[in-house]
Amino acid sequence: MSKQLQDAYIVAATRTPVGKAPRGMLRNVRPDDMLAHVVKSVMAQCPSVERDAVEDVIIGCAMPEAEQGLNVARIGLLLAGLPDRVPGMTINRFCSSGVQAVALAADRIRLGEADVMIAGGTESMSMVPMSGNKPSFNPAIFEKDENVAIAYGMGITAERVATQWKVSREAQDLFAAESHRRAVHAIDTGEFRDEITPYGVTDRVPDLEGQEVKKRQREAAVDEGPRRDTSPEALAKLKPVFAVKGTVTAGNSSQTSDGAGAVLLMSEAAVKRYGVEPIGRFVSYAVAGVPPEIMGIGPIKAIPKALAVAGLREQDIDWYELNEAFAAQALAVIAELGLDRERVNPLGGAIALGHPLGATGAIRTATLMHGLRRRKKKYGMVTMCVGTGMGAAGIFEAF
Amino acid sequence: MRSADVLDGVQRAVEEAERNYMGLVIWQTEPPFSVGANLRKTQPGERGRKPSAFSRLVRSVRREAESLALKAARQIGVADQLMAGRLAEVEQMLGQFQETTQALKYSTVPTVAAVDGLALGGGCDFIMHCDRAVASLESYIGLVEVGVGLLPAGGGCKEFAMRAAAEAKGGDLGHFIQGYFRTVAMAEVGRSAQHARELGYLRPTDIIVPNRYELLHVAKTQIRALHEAGYRAPLPEKAIPVAGRNTIATIEAYIVNMRAGGHISEHDYLIGSKVATVLCGGDLDGGSLVDEAWFLALERRHFMELIATGKTQARIEHMLKTGKPLRN
Numbered sequence: 001m002s003k004q005l006q007d008a009y010i011v012a013a014t015r016t017p018v019g020k021a022p023r024g025m026l027r028n029v030r031p032d033d034m035l036a037h038v039v040k041s042v043m044a045q046c047p048s049v050e051r052d053a054v055e056d057v058i059i060g061c062a063m064p065e066a067e068q069g070l071n072v073a074r075i076g077l078l079l080a081g082l083p084d085r086v087p088g089m090t091i092n093r094f095c096s097s098g099v100q101a102v103a104l105a106a107d108r109i110r111l112g113e114a115d116v117m118i119a120g121g122t123e124s125m126s127m128v129p130m131s132g133n134k135p136s137f138n139p140a141i142f143e144k145d146e147n148v149a150i151a152y153g154m155g156i157t158a159e160r161v162a163t164q165w166k167v168s169r170e171a172q173d174l175f176a177a178e179s180h181r182r183a184v185h186a187i188d189t190g191e192f193r194d195e196i197t198p199y200g201v202t203d204r205v206p207d208l209e210g211q212e213v214k215k216r217q218r219e220a221a222v223d224e225g226p227r228r229d230t231s232p233e234a235l236a237k238l239k240p241v242f243a244v245k246g247t248v249t250a251g252n253s254s255q256t257s258d259g260a261g262a263v264l265l266m267s268e269a270a271v272k273r274y275g276v277e278p279i280g281r282f283v284s285y286a287v288a289g290v291p292p293e294i295m296g297i298g299p300i301k302a303i304p305k306a307l308a309v310a311g312l313r314e315q316d317i318d319w320y321e322l323n324e325a326f327a328a329q330a331l332a333v334i335a336e337l338g339l340d341r342e343r344v345n346p347l348g349g350a351i352a353l354g355h356p357l358g359a360t361g362a363i364r365t366a367t368l369m370h371g372l373r374r375r376k377k378k379y380g381m382v383t384m385c386v387g388t389g390m391g392a393a394g395i396f397e398a399f
Numbered sequence: 400m401r402s403a404d405v406l407d408g409v410q411r412a413v414e415e416a417e418r419n420y421m422g423l424v425i426w427q428t429e430p431p432f433s434v435g436a437n438l439r440k441t442q443p444g445e446r447g448r449k450p451s452a453f454s455r456l457v458r459s460v461r462r463e464a465e466s467l468a469l470k471a472a473r474q475i476g477v478a479d480q481l482m483a484g485r486l487a488e489v490e491q492m493l494g495q496f497q498e499t500t501q502a503l504k505y506s507t508v509p510t511v512a513a514v515d516g517l518a519l520g521g522g523c524d525f526i527m528h529c530d531r532a533v534a535s536l537e538s539y540i541g542l543v544e545v546g547v548g549l550l551p552a553g554g555g556c557k558e559f560a561m562r563a564a565a566e567a568k569g570g571d572l573g574h575f576i577q578g579y580f581r582t583v584a585m586a587e588v589g590r591s592a593q594h595a596r597e598l599g600y601l602r603p604t605d606i607i608v609p610n611r612y613e614l615l616h617v618a619k620t621q622i623r624a625l626h627e628a629g630y631r632a633p634l635p636e637k638a639i640p641v642a643g644r645n646t647i648a649t650i651e652a653y654i655v656n657m658r659a660g661g662h663i664s665e666h667d668y669l670i671g672s673k674v675a676t677v678l679c680g681g682d683l684d685g686g687s688l689v690d691e692a693w694f695l696a697l698e699r700r701h702f703m704e705l706i707a708t709g710k711t712q713a714r715i716e717h718m719l720k721t722g723k724p725l726r727n
Contacts, residue, residue: 139644139647151652152656156656
């Protein structure tokens with residue numbers, strides 16, 4: 001059981017719509033601007049909270065360099081208009097960075113050392129590609145066979161999981177098609193409306209005749225990834241990307257994406273002081289290590305740990321936001337833990353909705369909190385596998 | 400003609416040009432481009448067809464003569480009982496080949512390669528060492544040694560390493576090396592002279608002519624222009640920064656995934672790691688400064704290590720017998 005001194009409450013959770021990378025609707029939107037946008041939004045949702053009451057801002061980012069380097073958390077919060085005295089730090093545990101940030105922020109409150117915290121994540125995969133702009137591997141990795149998997153791309157690890165857990169190509173394509181179906185349905189029924197803060201994008205294009213910069217405004221309000229026209233049959237036609245005789249394709253893998261999310265957390269004292277209504281409570285968080293060559297199974301180890309810390313059982317969880325890095329690993333996790341598919345990603349997952357690496361954890365926290373409330377459910381979990389062989393799982397309670 | 404004679408011939412031509420002429424143009428009266436050996440001429444009906452890059456590669460390698468790798472292979476004979484002794488001969492020839500390409504580069508008079516048609520393997524090494532190449536648009540240039548389980552060792556890798564260092568201008572050398580690695584490791588052949596420039600075989604200063612009949616005229620004009628501009632042989636570079644061991648590892652990460660995905664074999668992986676090692680200047684810290692002789696020694700060493708492997712010998716034997724590459 002958790003040994004916390006006090007609860008950490010979620011009082012606001014929001015996100016940008018998720019754009020496709022590298023050529024999607026947010027391709028020219030800087031990750032620090034996306035971050036500033038969602039930080040502003042959670043603060044705006046609780047207008048009674050003084051801006052300088054924020055004790056710290058913790059932001060996840062999986063490739064914190066270039067446009068999202070230089071401690072993007074601090075830059076983003078200053079651009080959001082938070083005062084100088086509010087500090088910020090950027091953290092990285094790859095795909096779990098966003099939910100890791102929420103857990104760290106919650107812990108500061110649970111320890112009694114902070115009353116108001118902001119956590120979140122931001123990632124522009126349009127601007128900073130997977131593995132970063134200048135990947136560089138340690139020669140020692142290749143000196144021992146047991147270390148070589150550190151260098152494996154995520155697709156290769158998914159192939160290994162598919163083989164080891166006997167996940168067929170058909171099952172992966174079916175899962176992917178269902179992810180799109182659910183996501184499209186969720187968009188059409190307005191499921192994401194509560195959590196998304198639309199982003200006003202300004203495009204700057206040259207007017208060659210007038211010799212001027214033309215500014216065009218447009219609003220990004222809907223996730224760009226879900227496809228209405230896909231089907232298991234269409235997905236079955238795609239060729240494997242990573243292995244010659246493999247089963248993992250672009251269609252049954254998560255999409256590369258741009259996006260950001262933010263969560264405002266408070267102690268009970270702060271909730272009372274500012275008169276805000278919490279939407280939920282942080283319950284527990286756990287991480288676990290697994291062999292790098294089968295990194296996709298990380299949640300198999302992390303989920304039971306998070307449940308044990310919370311004193312909950314698998315069937316207590318009403319809603320799993322299981323990041324669909326790959327259909328192969330998501331299906332392996334579901335099968336191994338015996339999860340109910342209906343409770344896993346009811347609004348679709350990263351195969352359809354996209355996966356802006358370090359932002360995903362915060363984005364899906366927003367999805368979970370609002371989704372649980374709408375459906376009057378209690379417990380939910382944000383969980384994912386993590387590159388180089390890890391898993392993360394955070395449990396939340398909605399009010 | 401033995402390849403040693405070819406190399407002697409080119410070296411003598413350089414000496415003769417230095418003594419009595421304004422410069423040296425290397426060209427062949429008909430395609431493919433040759434470096435002086437007795438290439439069989441293009442078969443009637445072949446010209447004007449647009450074969451795929453791969454079939455061009457296969458046919459050209461079958462045509463063999465210019466590829467130093469195959470010269471070497473022929474010389475040793477595959478699975479020859481006298482392998483050890485023959486390998487020493489190959490190594491000696493390799494040294495002579497490198498001396499010849501260096502002679503073209505450091506000649507006191509300008510050297511120009513007039514290129515038309517196929518210029519693969521050793522022929523490409525020669526082009527890369529001339530002061531200038533004048534290539535007809537329909538030139539198919541490439542370092543194809545990897546196709547038979549070897550690596551370019553006539554100075555081609557060395558030139559790519561030096562070009563990368565010059566292009567990086569003190570910045571991220573690894574980025575440029577990785578581009579050249581792909582070119583060499585995939586034995587990429589330019590689909591045209593323009594494509595050869597994109598791949599890096601031709602430099603921005605090299606000239607592409609649309610019509611092969613212009614070749615000799617333009618090549619000679621280039622000699623005159625270089626001469627009139629007060630040509631001086633380039634000074635040997637003695638402080639070439641290497642990409643070093645971290646870039647070797649980064650390239651290995653790439654090919655480890657190719658191997659894990661079944662895209663390449665274990666032997667391909669070995670060849671790739673050796674190409675990476677040569678291009679990156681060996682197991683050095685990035686930014687270490689070396690001279691050209693350092694790279695040339697790496698080329699020789701790793702070429703010899705590869706040719707001593709059974710799998711490379713099987714590839715060569717298969718190519719010589721069937722004209723087709725062997726995946727092993």
